[in-house]
Amino acid sequence: QQQADSLFRQCVVCESNGSSDVSKPVGDSVQLDVQIKEQTFSSFIWKHNNNIVLRYTSKGKIIKHDSYKDRVQFNEETYSLTLKNLQKTDRGLYEAILSSETDTTLAQYNLTVWGKYYIKSVRVKRNSSCIIHAFEFN
Template identity: 35%
Template sequence: MSVFVILGLLVCIEAQASSAVTPVFVQKGKDVLLNVTTDVLKRITFVSWNFNKKVLVIFVPGTNSSVSDGYTGRIEFSEIKYSVKLKNLQKADSGVYTARVFGAEEQTTEYNVTVQDPVSPAGLTVDSVSNSSDSCNLTVTCSAQDSHISSTFTCDHQTCSQEGGERSEVTTSGASLHVYLMNDSIICNHSNQVSWTNNMTKIQHFCPQHAGSESLSAGISLCLVKTVMFSVGLIIMVSAVISVHIMEKLKKQK
């Protein structure tokens, strides 16, 4: 009876040693390395890697590892660490991968692998702008391929705020779409566990009141820098004069 048949009977038996399932997210077309996270036994009978309870790889000490039909060239198995490297993953490769190390006792490691597409570009559109002498209102739309969020921002000469705070939602593809305010910029971020894209716009481009505040702040900052530089220079000059005076006094005492 072949080794695969024997192993096929064994994997039908529930493992006595339980382990937590570790979630792993991989971008479509990429590779992933899965390690045996339990203590490696010294006296090994054999090691198996299974995908959704189907045999992928088996290894018996003293022989070469055997890869199941259909996975040749797509799996690299380490006969030292018992890890597997899965190559060029596709959506159909999502599922539970289980490593079982058999010896005096059985040790199990499980991964729940999810293969995801990279997210689509994030779009940010300014839908409307309303200006007055004291304030400015902007309504924007943060969008992805399958979803969008609208949000309103209000600015005066000093600060900006987002109506209702930061906004986010889960898209139909399971990604996250997020629009928020950061350092006088509106950010639209589209992300999932394997990739992200964003788009941004400066509020000053649409709100001259707030731009004036920024210019004033910049002017104050520049003035402060000049004042500090002048003060440092003055201290250096005074220190130099005092040093020369002390040296001349010491010479006269000699």
């Protein structure tokens, strides 16, 4: 019995009610949080568009996908994921999944990462509208 228990870890879980939209500029950071209550699990997974970003095992081992190694932080107490130095390729759906006998999705975030903009020109005429031409770069 004691050996079987070592394969699972306790955490607190609250299931998500839909996804949250998050929008950040390129180069910024974002923290994705999870609401939790007590639950036994074999692993806790963060996914990006169905690809594993990070796996946290019941033995407390954190396994990061190579492309995120230097850009993610995982909080072992809150299970939150922080993405640093955001790139446009980080756009998409992030899911926090608790894996035991069945998988439970705890949180979903739709992340939009936008480039930086600069203003090319501004023309203003008295008693009329203002036209701003902005261009995305990066």
